[in-house]
Amino acid sequence: MADIVGGITTSHIPAIGNAIARGLQQTPYWKPFFDGYIPVRQWLDEVRPDVAVVLYNDHGLSFFLDRMPTFAIGAAERYPNKDEGWGLDVLPAIRGNVELSWHLIESLVADEFDLTICQEMTVDHGCMVPMLTMWPEAAGEWPVTVVPIAVNTVQHPVPTAARCYKLGQALGRAIESYPEDLKVVIFGTGGMSHQLQGERAGFINSAFDRMFMQALVDDPEVLTRLTTAELIEQAGSEGIELIMWLAMRGAMTRGASLRHAHYHVPVSNTAAGVLVVDNVAVPSATGAARPDVAIVGELEVT
Protein backbone atom coordinates (compact mmCIF):
# COMPACT_ATOMS: atom_id res chain seq x y z
CA MET A 1 0.00 0.00 0.00
CA ALA A 2 1.10 3.56 -0.56
CA ASP A 3 2.40 5.29 2.52
CA ILE A 4 2.47 9.01 3.24
CA VAL A 5 5.92 9.47 4.71
CA GLY A 6 5.51 13.12 5.51
CA GLY A 7 4.79 16.61 4.33
CA ILE A 8 6.69 19.74 3.54
CA THR A 9 5.34 23.26 3.43
CA THR A 10 7.44 25.76 1.55
CA SER A 11 7.26 29.17 -0.05
CA HIS A 12 7.42 29.10 -3.86
CA ILE A 13 8.75 32.59 -4.59
CA PRO A 14 10.14 32.92 -8.16
CA ALA A 15 13.24 34.77 -6.90
CA ILE A 16 14.32 31.52 -5.21
CA GLY A 17 14.43 29.82 -8.61
CA ASN A 18 16.46 32.69 -10.02
CA ALA A 19 18.89 32.56 -7.11
CA ILE A 20 19.49 28.82 -7.66
CA ALA A 21 19.86 29.31 -11.44
CA ARG A 22 22.47 32.01 -10.85
CA GLY A 23 24.32 30.20 -8.07
CA LEU A 24 23.61 32.86 -5.43
CA GLN A 25 22.85 30.49 -2.54
CA GLN A 26 25.95 31.43 -0.53
CA THR A 27 25.62 35.22 -0.93
CA PRO A 28 24.77 37.22 2.22
CA TYR A 29 21.22 37.89 1.07
CA TRP A 30 20.41 34.26 0.27
CA LYS A 31 22.49 32.14 2.66
CA PRO A 32 20.16 32.50 5.68
CA PHE A 33 17.28 31.35 3.50
CA PHE A 34 18.98 28.39 1.80
CA ASP A 35 20.58 27.17 5.05
CA GLY A 36 17.04 26.46 6.20
CA TYR A 37 16.70 23.84 3.46
CA ILE A 38 19.76 21.76 4.38
CA PRO A 39 17.80 19.70 6.96
CA VAL A 40 14.90 19.43 4.49
CA ARG A 41 17.16 17.83 1.89
CA GLN A 42 18.68 15.57 4.55
CA TRP A 43 15.19 14.40 5.47
CA LEU A 44 14.35 13.76 1.80
CA ASP A 45 17.61 11.79 1.39
CA GLU A 46 16.64 9.77 4.43
CA VAL A 47 13.06 8.92 3.44
CA ARG A 48 13.61 8.77 -0.35
CA PRO A 49 10.02 9.35 -1.47
CA ASP A 50 8.84 7.89 -4.78
CA VAL A 51 6.13 10.45 -5.41
CA ALA A 52 5.48 14.06 -4.52
CA VAL A 53 1.91 15.35 -4.49
CA VAL A 54 2.39 19.09 -4.98
CA LEU A 55 -0.34 21.50 -3.91
CA TYR A 56 0.30 24.81 -5.59
CA ASN A 57 -1.48 27.63 -7.36
CA ASP A 58 -1.16 28.56 -11.00
CA HIS A 59 -0.25 32.23 -11.60
CA GLY A 60 -1.34 32.38 -15.24
CA LEU A 61 0.40 29.59 -17.13
CA SER A 62 -1.84 26.53 -17.37
CA PHE A 63 -5.03 28.34 -16.45
CA PHE A 64 -6.39 31.72 -17.43
CA LEU A 65 -9.33 33.57 -15.91
CA ASP A 66 -11.62 32.42 -18.72
CA ARG A 67 -12.09 29.16 -16.82
CA MET A 68 -10.56 28.92 -13.42
CA PRO A 69 -10.93 25.63 -11.58
CA THR A 70 -11.12 25.87 -7.81
CA PHE A 71 -9.25 22.56 -7.58
CA ALA A 72 -7.54 20.87 -10.54
CA ILE A 73 -5.47 17.68 -10.59
CA GLY A 74 -2.99 16.46 -13.16
CA ALA A 75 -3.39 13.08 -14.87
CA ALA A 76 -0.54 13.36 -17.37
CA GLU A 77 2.65 11.43 -18.15
CA ARG A 78 4.64 14.64 -17.96
CA TYR A 79 4.12 18.24 -16.95
CA PRO A 80 6.17 20.81 -18.86
CA ASN A 81 7.25 24.14 -17.44
CA LYS A 82 7.03 27.14 -19.79
CA ASP A 83 7.87 30.81 -20.14
CA GLU A 84 5.86 32.84 -17.62
CA GLY A 85 6.79 36.12 -19.23
CA TRP A 86 9.25 37.68 -16.81
CA GLY A 87 12.55 35.89 -17.16
CA LEU A 88 12.55 32.77 -15.01
CA ASP A 89 14.55 29.97 -16.66
CA VAL A 90 12.33 27.25 -18.09
CA LEU A 91 13.00 24.00 -16.25
CA PRO A 92 12.86 20.42 -17.57
CA ALA A 93 9.44 18.79 -17.37
CA ILE A 94 8.48 16.73 -14.36
CA ARG A 95 7.27 13.14 -14.74
CA GLY A 96 3.72 12.25 -13.78
CA ASN A 97 2.22 9.06 -12.40
CA VAL A 98 -0.92 8.45 -14.41
CA GLU A 99 -2.22 5.42 -12.52
CA LEU A 100 -1.82 7.11 -9.16
CA SER A 101 -3.42 10.29 -10.49
CA TRP A 102 -6.51 8.40 -11.62
CA HIS A 103 -6.73 6.53 -8.35
CA LEU A 104 -6.61 9.83 -6.47
CA ILE A 105 -9.23 11.28 -8.80
CA GLU A 106 -11.59 8.35 -8.28
CA SER A 107 -11.14 8.40 -4.54
CA LEU A 108 -11.46 12.18 -4.21
CA VAL A 109 -14.57 12.39 -6.39
CA ALA A 110 -16.15 9.51 -4.44
CA ASP A 111 -15.28 11.58 -1.37
CA GLU A 112 -17.20 14.55 -2.87
CA PHE A 113 -14.20 16.59 -4.06
CA ASP A 114 -15.07 17.21 -7.71
CA LEU A 115 -11.76 18.35 -9.10
CA THR A 116 -11.06 19.40 -12.68
CA ILE A 117 -9.15 16.54 -14.31
CA CYS A 118 -6.23 17.62 -16.53
CA GLN A 119 -4.63 15.23 -19.00
CA GLU A 120 -2.55 18.15 -20.22
CA MET A 121 -1.18 20.64 -17.74
CA THR A 122 1.80 22.95 -17.64
CA VAL A 123 3.25 23.78 -14.23
CA ASP A 124 4.56 27.21 -13.28
CA HIS A 125 6.92 28.44 -10.56
CA GLY A 126 4.34 27.54 -7.92
CA CYS A 127 5.17 23.88 -8.53
CA MET A 128 8.67 24.12 -10.03
CA VAL A 129 10.39 26.37 -7.47
CA PRO A 130 9.68 23.87 -4.66
CA MET A 131 10.98 21.03 -6.89
CA LEU A 132 14.16 22.99 -7.59
CA THR A 133 14.56 24.01 -3.95
CA MET A 134 14.27 20.41 -2.75
CA TRP A 135 16.50 18.97 -5.49
CA PRO A 136 18.73 21.80 -6.78
CA GLU A 137 21.26 19.30 -8.15
CA ALA A 138 18.70 17.20 -9.99
CA ALA A 139 19.16 19.16 -13.24
CA GLY A 140 15.80 17.91 -14.39
CA GLU A 141 16.42 14.29 -13.39
CA TRP A 142 13.81 14.67 -10.69
CA PRO A 143 14.01 11.75 -8.25
CA VAL A 144 10.22 11.57 -7.84
CA THR A 145 7.15 11.41 -10.02
CA VAL A 146 4.63 14.13 -9.30
CA VAL A 147 0.89 14.57 -9.01
CA PRO A 148 0.24 18.31 -9.21
CA ILE A 149 -2.90 19.70 -7.59
CA ALA A 150 -3.68 23.32 -8.42
CA VAL A 151 -5.74 25.36 -5.96
CA ASN A 152 -7.27 28.65 -7.02
CA THR A 153 -5.79 31.33 -4.78
CA VAL A 154 -5.86 33.99 -7.50
CA GLN A 155 -9.48 34.84 -8.27
CA HIS A 156 -11.86 35.21 -5.32
CA PRO A 157 -13.83 33.50 -3.97
CA VAL A 158 -11.01 31.06 -3.24
CA PRO A 159 -11.70 27.89 -1.25
CA THR A 160 -11.82 28.37 2.51
CA ALA A 161 -9.09 27.26 4.88
CA ALA A 162 -11.49 24.63 6.24
CA ARG A 163 -12.23 23.30 2.75
CA CYS A 164 -8.53 22.97 1.95
CA TYR A 165 -7.94 21.10 5.20
CA LYS A 166 -10.76 18.70 4.29
CA LEU A 167 -9.28 18.28 0.81
CA GLY A 168 -6.06 17.26 2.51
CA GLN A 169 -7.90 14.75 4.66
CA ALA A 170 -9.57 13.25 1.59
CA LEU A 171 -6.22 13.22 -0.21
CA GLY A 172 -4.69 11.34 2.70
CA ARG A 173 -7.41 8.69 2.51
CA ALA A 174 -6.98 8.50 -1.26
CA ILE A 175 -3.21 7.99 -1.13
CA GLU A 176 -3.36 5.40 1.63
CA SER A 177 -5.86 3.29 -0.33
CA TYR A 178 -3.53 2.99 -3.35
CA PRO A 179 -2.45 -0.66 -3.68
CA GLU A 180 1.13 -0.10 -4.87
CA ASP A 181 3.94 0.19 -2.33
CA LEU A 182 4.94 3.80 -2.81
CA LYS A 183 6.41 6.37 -0.46
CA VAL A 184 4.55 9.62 -0.93
CA VAL A 185 5.48 13.09 0.28
CA ILE A 186 3.06 15.99 0.14
CA PHE A 187 4.15 19.56 -0.57
CA GLY A 188 1.92 22.44 0.50
CA THR A 189 3.40 25.48 -1.20
CA GLY A 190 3.09 29.27 -1.18
CA GLY A 191 3.04 31.94 1.52
CA MET A 192 3.94 32.99 4.04
CA SER A 193 2.75 36.55 4.68
CA HIS A 194 3.15 38.82 1.69
CA GLN A 195 1.26 41.31 -0.39
CA LEU A 196 2.17 42.25 -3.95
CA GLN A 197 -0.68 44.63 -4.76
CA GLY A 198 -2.08 47.97 -3.65
CA GLU A 199 -0.62 50.62 -1.36
CA ARG A 200 -0.20 47.85 1.23
CA ALA A 201 2.35 46.06 -0.99
CA GLY A 202 5.30 44.86 1.08
CA PHE A 203 3.12 43.89 4.04
CA ILE A 204 4.75 41.22 6.24
CA ASN A 205 3.37 39.84 9.52
CA SER A 206 5.93 37.69 11.30
CA ALA A 207 3.90 37.28 14.47
CA PHE A 208 1.08 35.76 12.46
CA ASP A 209 3.43 33.54 10.44
CA ARG A 210 5.04 32.15 13.58
CA MET A 211 1.66 31.46 15.11
CA PHE A 212 0.58 29.78 11.88
CA MET A 213 3.63 27.51 11.73
CA GLN A 214 3.22 26.41 15.32
CA ALA A 215 -0.54 25.89 15.08
CA LEU A 216 -0.24 24.01 11.80
CA VAL A 217 1.62 21.29 13.66
CA ASP A 218 -0.09 21.51 17.06
CA ASP A 219 -3.68 22.41 16.42
CA PRO A 220 -4.53 22.84 12.75
CA GLU A 221 -8.28 22.96 13.43
CA VAL A 222 -7.77 26.40 14.97
CA LEU A 223 -6.44 27.60 11.62
CA THR A 224 -9.39 26.13 9.72
CA ARG A 225 -11.58 28.69 11.48
CA LEU A 226 -9.75 31.58 9.83
CA THR A 227 -11.92 33.29 7.22
CA THR A 228 -10.56 34.44 3.89
CA ALA A 229 -10.96 38.05 5.07
CA GLU A 230 -8.97 37.32 8.23
CA LEU A 231 -6.23 35.61 6.24
CA ILE A 232 -5.96 38.58 3.87
CA GLU A 233 -5.84 40.99 6.79
CA GLN A 234 -3.26 38.98 8.74
CA ALA A 235 -1.13 37.41 5.99
CA GLY A 236 -1.63 39.88 3.13
CA SER A 237 -3.62 39.47 -0.06
CA GLU A 238 -1.16 36.99 -1.59
CA GLY A 239 -0.52 35.34 1.78
CA ILE A 240 -3.88 33.65 1.20
CA GLU A 241 -1.73 30.91 -0.38
CA LEU A 242 -1.31 29.59 3.17
CA ILE A 243 -4.56 27.66 2.67
CA MET A 244 -2.44 25.15 0.73
CA TRP A 245 -0.35 24.55 3.86
CA LEU A 246 -3.57 23.42 5.54
CA ALA A 247 -4.22 20.95 2.73
CA MET A 248 -0.83 19.34 3.39
CA ARG A 249 -1.56 19.15 7.11
CA GLY A 250 -4.97 17.59 6.49
CA ALA A 251 -3.32 14.66 4.74
CA MET A 252 -1.15 13.87 7.77
CA THR A 253 -2.24 11.96 10.85
CA ARG A 254 -3.23 14.10 13.82
CA GLY A 255 -0.17 12.95 15.69
CA ALA A 256 2.26 13.87 12.94
CA SER A 257 5.45 15.33 14.35
CA LEU A 258 7.53 18.35 13.45
CA ARG A 259 10.96 17.51 12.09
CA HIS A 260 12.18 20.91 10.99
CA ALA A 261 11.03 24.51 10.84
CA HIS A 262 12.72 27.54 9.37
CA TYR A 263 11.51 31.07 8.84
CA HIS A 264 13.26 33.89 7.06
CA VAL A 265 12.33 37.47 6.12
CA PRO A 266 12.58 38.79 3.47
CA VAL A 267 12.85 36.86 0.24
CA SER A 268 11.90 39.40 -2.40
CA ASN A 269 8.59 40.76 -1.00
CA THR A 270 7.78 37.71 1.05
CA ALA A 271 8.22 36.03 4.40
CA ALA A 272 9.57 32.57 3.59
CA GLY A 273 8.79 29.55 5.74
CA VAL A 274 9.50 25.84 5.53
CA LEU A 275 8.23 22.99 7.68
CA VAL A 276 8.97 19.27 7.53
CA VAL A 277 6.41 17.04 9.18
CA ASP A 278 6.96 13.33 9.75
CA ASN A 279 3.75 11.40 9.32
CA VAL A 280 4.31 9.29 12.39
CA ALA A 281 3.39 10.00 15.96
CA VAL A 282 6.32 10.02 18.34
CA PRO A 283 6.22 10.23 22.14
CA SER A 284 6.74 13.69 23.54
CA ALA A 285 9.98 14.47 25.34
CA THR A 286 8.47 13.90 28.77
CA GLY A 287 6.92 10.61 27.71
CA ALA A 288 3.53 11.89 28.81
CA ALA A 289 0.67 11.01 26.52
CA ARG A 290 -0.36 13.84 24.31
CA PRO A 291 -3.72 13.39 22.71
CA ASP A 292 -3.13 15.45 19.61
CA VAL A 293 0.36 16.11 18.56
CA ALA A 294 3.93 15.48 19.53
CA ILE A 295 6.58 18.05 18.76
CA VAL A 296 10.16 17.07 18.26
CA GLY A 297 12.28 20.14 18.69
CA GLU A 298 11.00 23.65 18.96
CA LEU A 299 10.21 26.04 16.20
CA GLU A 300 13.34 28.01 15.65
CA VAL A 301 13.25 31.27 13.83
CA THR A 302 16.47 32.17 12.12
Place this chain on the structure above:
Amino acid sequence: MAWNDHGYDRVPGTYVFNGRRAALGFGLNRMCMSFNDAANREAFRNDEAAYCERFDLTAEQRDAIRARDVLRLVQLGGNIYYLAKFGGIFGLTVQDMGAQQRGVTVERFRAMLQDAGEAAHG
Protein backbone atom coordinates in the same frame (compact mmCIF):
# COMPACT_ATOMS: atom_id res chain seq x y z
CA MET B 1 -27.09 45.18 -10.55
CA ALA B 2 -25.36 45.00 -7.23
CA TRP B 3 -22.00 43.72 -6.08
CA ASN B 4 -21.72 42.04 -2.70
CA ASP B 5 -19.74 43.63 0.11
CA HIS B 6 -16.97 41.52 1.61
CA GLY B 7 -15.22 41.31 4.96
CA TYR B 8 -11.90 42.01 3.24
CA ASP B 9 -13.10 45.36 1.86
CA ARG B 10 -12.00 46.92 5.16
CA VAL B 11 -8.34 46.04 4.62
CA PRO B 12 -6.67 49.32 3.59
CA GLY B 13 -4.61 49.62 0.42
CA THR B 14 -5.83 46.24 -0.81
CA TYR B 15 -7.81 45.41 -3.96
CA VAL B 16 -8.84 41.79 -3.59
CA PHE B 17 -9.17 40.25 -7.04
CA ASN B 18 -12.80 39.18 -6.88
CA GLY B 19 -15.63 38.87 -9.40
CA ARG B 20 -16.12 42.59 -9.72
CA ARG B 21 -12.45 43.22 -10.55
CA ALA B 22 -12.15 40.05 -12.64
CA ALA B 23 -15.04 41.23 -14.82
CA LEU B 24 -13.65 44.76 -15.11
CA GLY B 25 -10.14 43.55 -15.87
CA PHE B 26 -10.83 40.60 -18.15
CA GLY B 27 -9.49 42.15 -21.37
CA LEU B 28 -6.53 43.72 -19.58
CA ASN B 29 -5.60 40.42 -17.93
CA ARG B 30 -6.11 38.61 -21.24
CA MET B 31 -3.56 40.93 -22.82
CA CYS B 32 -1.13 40.37 -19.94
CA MET B 33 -1.58 36.59 -20.28
CA SER B 34 -0.52 36.87 -23.93
CA PHE B 35 2.89 38.13 -22.72
CA ASN B 36 3.83 34.56 -21.77
CA ASP B 37 4.79 34.36 -25.44
CA ALA B 38 8.06 36.12 -26.32
CA ALA B 39 6.73 37.02 -29.80
CA ASN B 40 3.82 38.87 -28.19
CA ARG B 41 6.15 40.75 -25.88
CA GLU B 42 8.09 41.81 -28.94
CA ALA B 43 4.90 42.84 -30.77
CA PHE B 44 3.87 44.98 -27.79
CA ARG B 45 7.31 46.63 -27.69
CA ASN B 46 7.11 47.38 -31.42
CA ASP B 47 3.69 49.01 -31.38
CA GLU B 48 2.06 49.35 -27.99
CA ALA B 49 -1.09 51.11 -29.11
CA ALA B 50 -1.78 48.62 -31.89
CA TYR B 51 -1.20 45.75 -29.51
CA CYS B 52 -3.65 47.17 -26.95
CA GLU B 53 -6.23 47.53 -29.75
CA ARG B 54 -6.27 43.75 -30.12
CA PHE B 55 -7.69 43.39 -26.61
CA ASP B 56 -10.80 44.73 -25.00
CA LEU B 57 -9.26 47.46 -22.85
CA THR B 58 -11.09 50.52 -21.57
CA ALA B 59 -9.66 53.98 -22.30
CA GLU B 60 -8.61 54.26 -18.64
CA GLN B 61 -6.82 50.93 -18.79
CA ARG B 62 -5.00 51.95 -21.97
CA ASP B 63 -3.89 55.20 -20.28
CA ALA B 64 -2.63 53.29 -17.24
CA ILE B 65 -0.75 50.84 -19.48
CA ARG B 66 0.87 53.76 -21.26
CA ALA B 67 1.79 55.37 -17.91
CA ARG B 68 3.06 52.01 -16.48
CA ASP B 69 0.85 52.90 -13.52
CA VAL B 70 0.61 49.58 -11.69
CA LEU B 71 -1.58 50.83 -8.83
CA ARG B 72 -4.08 52.25 -11.28
CA LEU B 73 -4.04 49.01 -13.27
CA VAL B 74 -4.77 47.07 -10.09
CA GLN B 75 -7.64 49.44 -9.32
CA LEU B 76 -8.93 48.90 -12.85
CA GLY B 77 -9.11 45.13 -12.51
CA GLY B 78 -5.57 44.06 -13.32
CA ASN B 79 -4.48 41.01 -11.39
CA ILE B 80 -1.00 41.45 -9.94
CA TYR B 81 0.26 38.07 -11.17
CA TYR B 82 -0.82 38.96 -14.71
CA LEU B 83 0.51 42.51 -14.38
CA ALA B 84 3.87 40.95 -13.45
CA LYS B 85 3.99 39.61 -17.03
CA PHE B 86 3.41 43.17 -18.29
CA GLY B 87 6.11 44.49 -15.96
CA GLY B 88 8.47 41.78 -17.17
CA ILE B 89 8.57 43.40 -20.60
CA PHE B 90 10.35 46.40 -19.04
CA GLY B 91 12.37 44.40 -16.52
CA LEU B 92 10.13 45.56 -13.67
CA THR B 93 10.24 43.08 -10.77
CA VAL B 94 7.54 42.65 -8.14
CA GLN B 95 9.76 44.77 -5.88
CA ASP B 96 9.75 47.61 -8.40
CA MET B 97 6.01 47.24 -8.74
CA GLY B 98 5.51 47.07 -4.97
CA ALA B 99 7.55 50.22 -4.44
CA GLN B 100 5.65 52.05 -7.15
CA GLN B 101 2.28 51.11 -5.68
CA ARG B 102 3.37 52.06 -2.19
CA GLY B 103 4.71 55.35 -3.46
CA VAL B 104 8.31 54.91 -2.29
CA THR B 105 11.64 54.33 -4.00
CA VAL B 106 12.74 50.74 -4.60
CA GLU B 107 15.64 51.33 -2.18
CA ARG B 108 13.20 52.46 0.50
CA PHE B 109 10.91 49.52 -0.25
CA ARG B 110 13.77 47.02 0.05
CA ALA B 111 14.96 48.65 3.26
CA MET B 112 11.44 48.37 4.66
CA LEU B 113 11.42 44.63 3.92
CA GLN B 114 14.87 44.22 5.48
CA ASP B 115 13.60 46.05 8.57
CA ALA B 116 10.68 43.63 8.74
CA GLY B 117 13.24 40.83 8.64
CA GLU B 118 15.31 42.31 11.43
CA ALA B 119 12.22 42.76 13.56
CA ALA B 120 11.18 39.15 12.84
CA HIS B 121 14.55 37.74 13.77
CA GLY B 122 14.94 39.84 16.91
